[in-house]
Amino acid sequence: MPDLSALAARLKSPLALLVSLTLLRGLLYLSLFPPFFGPDEAAHFEAIRLIGQERKWPTQEVYQTTPMHPQMDTVFEQFRLWQLVGLYSPTRNLGVRDNLFIHYYPPQIAGNEVSADAYLMLYHLGVAPVAALLAPLPLTAQVYLLRLVSVLLAAGVVAAAWRTFRMVFPDRPVIALSACAFILFWPMHTHVTASINSDTLAEMVASLFML
DSSP states (O other): OOOHHHHHHHOSOHHHHHHHHHHHHHHHHHHHSOTTOSTTHHHHHHHHHHHHTSOOOOOHHHHHHSBOOTTHHHHHHHTTHHHHTTOOOHHHHSOOOSOBHHHHSTTTSSSOOOOTTTSOOHHHHHHHHHHHHHTTSOHHHHHHHHHHHHHHHHHHHHHHHHHHHHHHSTTOHHHHHHHHHHHHHOHHHHHHHTSSOTHHHHHHHHHHHHO
16 A cells, blocks of 8 residues: 555645645536536526526525526526436426426425525625626536536635644644645535535535634
């Protein structure tokens, strides 16, 4: 087995390597998975869109009256999302025609809409200005670019983890290297942090709190 302690000692800039690998791995994940294949990604996107593009606060009342993005139905059908998860197209099979997100999405998915009545909207508020700038682009391009924000936050999480472990174990860089490698290469963690999801910001805040 390789001597991780010796490897950690030889690396001139292990933090730069870890951050670079996080960004590279995140870019691969965000580009390989079709739009809205992340956990609750469509719901988080719609909340961000309401704030950034519609200038509306995503409450239950707003969801009852504001149509979802006009391309969302088409994108779901294009990438066969409903078929891949073993569900039925709301438009084709359930007769959903009013173009409201709460009627299109929650009947099929365990997660509900992301509403300000139940969620802390810090992540969505932070990303909303980016969504506003991306409004002229096609929906798929918006999703991929908003995912990039999460990837950048994930790189921050790894950097904060490195700093934390180096503070706690200043003479054992191998521990920091191993912990960050675990965070970096855990597949489900990469999948979540390469999608539109508020979990990444929560991790970032928690990581900074530990410093």
